[in-house]
Amino acid sequence: MKEVKIIDHSDKKAFLLETAHQLFSENGFDATSVRMIAEKAGMNVAMISYYFGSKEKLFEELLVGKTNYMREQLTAIVENKDLDPWSKIELMIDGYSDRILTSGGSLHKLMMREVSLKQRTEISNLIEKRIMFNLKAVHEIIVEGIKKKVFVHNIDFPMLMSTLIGTLTQTVTSDSMFFRFENVDGKKHTKKIDVNEVSKRVKKHLKRVFARYLLIHPEKYNY
Amino acid sequence: MKEVKIIDHSDKKAFLLETAHQLFSENGFDATSVRMIAEKAGMNVAMISYYFGSKEKLFEELLVGKTNYMREQLTAIVENKDLDPWSKIELMIDGYSDRILTSGGSLHKLMMREVSLKQRTEISNLIEKRIMFNLKAVHEIIVEGIKKKVFVHNIDFPMLMSTLIGTLTQTVTSDSMFFRFENVDGKKHTKKIDVNEVSKRVKKHLKRVFARYLLIHPEKYNY
Amino acid sequence: MKEVKIIDHSDKKAFLLETAHQLFSENGFDATSVRMIAEKAGMNVAMISYYFGSKEKLFEELLVGKTNYMREQLTAIVENKDLDPWSKIELMIDGYSDRILTSGGSLHKLMMREVSLKQRTEISNLIEKRIMFNLKAVHEIIVEGIKKKVFVHNIDFPMLMSTLIGTLTQTVTSDSMFFRFENVDGKKHTKKIDVNEVSKRVKKHLKRVFARYLLIHPEKYNY
Amino acid sequence: MKEVKIIDHSDKKAFLLETAHQLFSENGFDATSVRMIAEKAGMNVAMISYYFGSKEKLFEELLVGKTNYMREQLTAIVENKDLDPWSKIELMIDGYSDRILTSGGSLHKLMMREVSLKQRTEISNLIEKRIMFNLKAVHEIIVEGIKKKVFVHNIDFPMLMSTLIGTLTQTVTSDSMFFRFENVDGKKHTKKIDVNEVSKRVKKHLKRVFARYLLIHPEKYNY
DNA sequence: AATGAATGAGCCTTCATTCAT
DNA sequence: AATGAATGAAGGCTCATTCAT
Numbered sequence A, B, C, D: 001m002k003e004v005k006i007i008d009h010s011d012k013k014a015f016l017l018e019t020a021h022q023l024f025s026e027n028g029f030d031a032t033s034v035r036m037i038a039e040k041a042g043m044n045v046a047m048i049s050y051y052f053g054s055k056e057k058l059f060e061e062l063l064v065g066k067t068n069y070m071r072e073q074l075t076a077i078v079e080n081k082d083l084d085p086w087s088k089i090e091l092m093i094d095g096y097s098d099r100i101l102t103s104g105g106s107l108h109k110l111m112m113r114e115v116s117l118k119q120r121t122e123i124s125n126l127i128e129k130r131i132m133f134n135l136k137a138v139h140e141i142i143v144e145g146i147k148k149k150v151f152v153h154n155i156d157f158p159m160l161m162s163t164l165i166g167t168l169t170q171t172v173t174s175d176s177m178f179f180r181f182e183n184v185d186g187k188k189h190t191k192k193i194d195v196n197e198v199s200k201r202v203k204k205h206l207k208r209v210f211a212r213y214l215l216i217h218p219e220k221y222n223y
Numbered sequence E: 001a002a003t004g005a006a007t008g009a010g011c012c013t014t015c016a017t018t019c020a021t
Numbered sequence F: 001a002a003t004g005a006a007t008g009a010a011g012g013c014t015c016a017t018t019c020a021t
Helices: A009-027 A034-041 A046-052 A055-079 A085-117 A121-147 A157-173 A195-214 B010-027 B034-041 B046-052 B055-079 B085-117 B121-147 B157-173 B195-214 C010-027 C034-041 C046-052 C055-079 C085-117 C121-147 C157-173 C195-214 D009-027 D034-041 D046-052 D055-079 D085-117 D121-147 D157-173 D195-214
Strands: none
Touching: A009 A034, A009 A046, A009 A055, A009 A085, A034 A046, A046 A055, A055 A085, A055 A121, A085 A121, A085 A157, A085 A195, A085 B085, A085 B157, A121 A157, A157 A195, A157 B085, A157 B157, A157 B195, A195 B157, A195 B195, B010 B034, B010 B046, B010 B055, B010 B085, B034 B046, B046 B055, B055 B085, B055 B121, B085 B121, B085 B157, B085 B195, B121 B157, B157 B195, C010 C034, C010 C046, C010 C055, C010 C085, C034 C046, C046 C055, C055 C085, C055 C121, C085 C121, C085 C157, C085 C195, C085 D085, C085 D157, C121 C157, C157 C195, C157 D085, C157 D157, C157 D195, C195 D157, C195 D195, D009 D034, D009 D046, D009 D055, D009 D085, D034 D046, D046 D055, D055 D085, D055 D121, D085 D121, D085 D157, D085 D195, D121 D157, D157 D195
């Protein structure tokens, strides 16, 4: 009697995506060959063209999958009527930080490199589209805060977003580089910087920057 | 009377460097082949090995050359005894912004991509070294400001530097992306964003962020 | 009924090996390019990397394949209990001569050049290992002959092996060079030297040299 | 007052030759680039083409220079009327051994590789010509020995020369490889083989082989 | 549905030589 | 006489993709 294979064929595809994610994160898009992906995943090279059409298409699919969660999270924050604008900003900062710092920010770095490169236009556009969509949610929060006279009105929104995304990107990019400085209080950073501490620090830092930038009465919060 | 040779033999080398700069900026390091560089410069491929030894060495020479100016400028600011700490910060922000935004920030983006990639270790290390050296100057300014009771004392220096470099990087990376938002005052950005306006805005923005973060009495400055 | 595939997929690989053998023999390892091999074999250059990994690996595979037969033959001689030591030496000389003179000794010359060059260490070591392994068999024969009081006991084994291998190598290397001499009996070598005659002569010569060197009673054999 | 350079211009050429000799010996002809030679000699690359015309011509000049001494030595031996034929053979063996084993036999190996390769025809022919010329002297000694009834008459001269040259070539080629065998007397080769010992051994070995091959009464000599 | 084999274009680097001075 | 600069060809290898089965 013939055995029937129950294998879910989408498994292989998913596994290929996960493997690709890992390798792209480590080596970048260019330096990751389809052969590397296939070998690491224990499949045939041709599978990548077969499943995704091309290396680029694989990457695009990877992106869409991985960025969906942030999108939903932000929407939930914006639409929550029980939160005041500043609390929404705080949650937004927490959400962004958590997502970007995930596994060393490798996926985020990968995305930012592609946008910076603007060579694979399809990919760049896709990424830009998704970033923009998310920032629209932040925009809504801020407009709400101004209306409610909680935030100041002279806000350079594009620049503020550069500070938000830029600070996070720089934190994951420069890794522990900047932490090599002894801090201004003269204390050396003796203990190895761990990812949790970084997460806490960047969140606190961004909230302080945002509070002092946005709030009409920042003195109410002890940042 | 001896004839004096006017021909500067370093011309070709310099031209090769400039050509490489342009192509690296456009396509990134990996996607720029030595053949492309040589062809665009109207020279033989072998000249790149001849002059620089390798594609990587060329890149390193390019980096060193292009980053020397910033280094000198910062040193001058720090050592200037006629300036108070906050003025130094302002000048430092102006200096960084000008350098990074130069020709669309292409070189800076290139550098950040390489650091982010951490694949060509020689290059990554070289870039980190040069960034760190420059930030040391900023560090001195801030320590001085604290001592003189102009700056607050609870400063997370590594994070603040992430905001400085990160904001600038993001501004040149996302290009005009973020400006596609209508601003929070409801006015559309109708006119095309030109590089000068961006420069002014990012400088003003960073000064505002830094003033409110660093100064004990930010209300004295109308940011 | 299932169809049986007759196509041996190793055909192409084998053909590539044979083509490489021929070209290496003619031009040497360095002067034979992978492109030459591929073109002559009517295949794509990439196939060499595909099948063998690299040009060197191809060569190593070639070596191992071609030297296996001699190894087996020698083992058979040594272990044959019906043969007296001197008969084993005779068979050994016949075997070595036949193998080395095969197709003009091209493979043997190739091997000796590589050992002499000692540049590609992997290859040199591989060749040395295989030569040493085979000579161990000869060593056993000689030790047996001494024990049985057929061979003299003051034998410089390493030197004797140099004479064995060296004479054969020189014969194939100098090709017909040495035969340009009129022989000592005054007779000119008028007829073209053919490979069979050379084979006979070198075997006879080596047996004579070995008999007079090894045997306690060489006068029993009319060499 | 202008200084006058006294430099003998042939010095540079000679130095270039010596440098080339060293590098060719170490790496072989192909793997030694003209740049390497020029750099090691502290001169310009173009000098090689300038002085010698090409890399090959340089090699030819090198060969001729280095092989002249052996030629003279052999002629002296043949023409010496105070020596009996066997003494001449002994001297000839000593002379050949000394020349070939000089500095690890590197030049000799180089020559044999080129002959074996037969790719650079000019060079191969040149080497063959010089070898043949020298062997003619040996031929004369042997003919003399036969006439004087000291040597047997059934001598395969070409083969005997293969044994002479081949044994020496193999000795320098296989380096210490063959010495890794413990000798047939069961004694291990514990002490490192030094070049002087090898020289003595190969001379003794060749004399023993030649005595037993050539002499009508070998028992008179205790080889 | 899935794959091993095969492709052709491209990569960076090195080569021996020649050119202009 | 001597050289630094420049050349064009060729080197081995890797790539993403497609083909035949």
